[in-house]
Amino acid sequence: MNLKNAVVVVTGAASGLGLATCQRLAAAGARVVGFDLDQSKLSEALGREMMAIAVDVANESSVKEGIDAVVDRYGAIHVAVNCAGILGPCKTVSKGQLFPSDVWNRVLSVNLTGTFNVIRHAALAMTHNEPAETGERGVIINTSSGAARQGQMGQAAYSASKAGVIGMTLPIARDLAEHGIRVVSVAPGLFESGMSAGMPPKVSDALVEKMLFPRRMGKPDEFAALVEHIIGNAYLNALTIDMDCGTR
Template sequence: MKIKDHVSIVTGGASGLGEATVRAIVEAGGKAAIFDLADQRGAELAKELGDAAIYCHVDVADEKSAEDGVAKTVEAFGAVHSVVNCAGIGIAAKVVGKKGPMPLDQFSKVISVNLVGTFNVTRLAAVRMIENAPNEEGERGVVINTASVAAFEGQIGQAAYSASKAGIVGMTLPIAREFADHGIRVVTIAPGLFETPMFASLPEKARESLKAQLPFPSRFGRPAEFAMMVKCILSIPVLNGETIRLDSAMRMQAR
């Protein structure tokens, strides 16, 4: 699918992987709707990018909020050709810690934002994609979701985060098979350690410990590299129903 004149919804688009994706799409001649709760950052980014971007205050886990964001995108740009789900949170907590069991609302919150939010925006955007005229390959749209290597090798304290990301991996193929009849592809990216606000908040000792687990290149991934993968997925019609690891050959240790 050509990115020029392409309209993409990017959740979590005001920072990190999402921001890099928004910038890459606009630089390639596309248009982007930034879905986020960071109003100041989102509005500033949209203003910087001009007519090629809009900001929508969207809680991805809330049905009405996401519906309004999709409607605003169609009103501004006339269509939705892809959605890149980058919105996510992480709460580190043992299932049973020194103060007792992990609060259930913490687990539910991570699942709600990461997994339910991804599903929510996917289903609402797909309704709009189905309305598109197919291109020469029969494509009407592309869904790109963000999982994590934690979906496969979750560390101690990552039960909620790993479960949410494993859920994203698990629904990739079923949705790709369902959407095939409509010419909509579904692909998931599973990043390893990337320079995002989530990792920037870690203590330096923890960052160095994690970096030591990266075979090559032995550095955190750059958001622009994630965006490069998004562009590749959009451009390769046969890439469908797959989860792609971006992790420097990393396999996470237990701690």
């Protein structure tokens, strides 16, 4: 997929990995549209060069309206990058209290169902694209997490949601192969973001100590660089790429 003038939708675009992805892909010549809940924060982050649309990925009607607005504006969608996500940390049982079911449902609705909402509606739009010479019509990139396989204490909902992203990558790639649409997920380790900033220092420091080289948090632009490579490398499909600096 050639990024020059490609129409790209990025969720969770107001900060962190999503914002870095928007900035990098726009610099590469793509027409970038950012989705996020906070319209004012999103517009300020993206500036005038990129289109900003308030979208709640957990709400299917909101996603459809956002995707329709992009197609109305640009006539197509070529790439969708799912970066929207929330943590919802809570222990299964703590101080005699159960993990609140509303927290569980919210984390799953944003991280897993929200990702699938965007995949479905973006994929439908991509099926209408004229195929490139290679037959490719679109690329979908999802954000999982190292927590999908090695979740920390209090991450039951988050880990389950991110494991679900990994689990649906292959079947969705199989579903969309006939349309010339690739599906790849990335499982980042500990990156500099709003999520990591909310961690207690002793938790983030302990995770950094488990890394190999370089022993530090990942930088959002490093994630964005991988996204750019996935878009351009037509042989990457139906897999999840761990990006965790060997954290174990």
